Amino acid sequence: SMFTGGLVGINMGIVSNSCANTEVYGGMFAGGITGANGGKITSSYATGSVSGQDGIGGLAGGTGDILGLGTKAVISNSYSKANVQGTQKIIGGLVGTSYDGSTILNCFATGLVQGTTEVGGLVGNTSNDSILENSIWNTQTTGQSVGIGDNQGGTDTNNKGLTTSQMKDPTNWTGWDDTIWDFSSYPPKLKGQSNSQSNDNSQNAIRLQIGEDEKSTSCIYLETYFSLDGFLSLIHI
DSSP states (O other): OEEEESSEEEESSEEESEEEEEEEEOSEEEESSEEEESSEEESOEEEEEEEESEEEESSEEEESOTTSSOOOOEEESOEEOOEEEESSEEEESSEEEEOTTOEEESOEEOSOEEOSEEEESSEEEEETTOEEESOEEEHHHHOOSOSEEEEESOEEESOEEEOHHHHTOGGGGTTOOTTTEETTSSSOEETTSOSSOTTOOOTTOOOEEESSOTTSSSSEEEEEEEOHHHHHTOOBO
C-alpha cells in the first residue's frame, strides 16, 4: 500500500495542533501524521511507531509538491517521538523524503530510526531545493549520527545532532518560538499539550478503539489524538 498515515493518507491542506499516538504500517510513504504532505503541518507531533518499506518518517513519509501544482509543502514547529523502521531505503526520524522546495523548520526527532540505506535522524533524503533548517535529532535515541541520510540538492542549515544530555541544555534551543513551545522542560513540549499525561496525549483528545479490551490484549487498538480544528483542516485524498 502507499500513503499511509496516523491521521491522513495525503494532506493537501493544513494539519495544525494535532497529534497521533498510534502504530502505522505501510508500504511506500508512511508517516505518523500523514503518508505524504503537500500542504502544511504545524504545531503537531507523533508518538508510537511507523514501519514500512520506502519513504518512511515519524511525521510524514514524504513532503513536497505531490500533485505537481507548484505548491510549497511546509512542516514546522512539530516533533516525532515515534520509532521509525523501514525494510528498504529513505527512512527518517521526521520525514522519509523531502523534495520540490519543501521546508522543514524548527522540528525535532527522538525515536529510534532503522533502515538499510538513505537513513537519517531527521530526513532520509532531500532534493530539489528542499529546506531543512534549525531542527534537532537525538543522536543516541535515534541511533543516527547524521540528520540527512542522502542530500541530493537540499539546503541543510543549522541542524543539530545532540545527545540526550545536550537536548536538556536550553542554549541548544535558541531560535525556537516560546509562544509555541513550552520550555518548562527539555526537550520542549508544544503549548496546550497536556503535561499531566505521561503518554503525550493532548487535551480534549478523541480515542478510537476497535474491539472490547481497552488494554488491547484481545482487540485491534488504535489511539489517535487531535484537536478539532486540526481534524477539520485535514483533506484526505
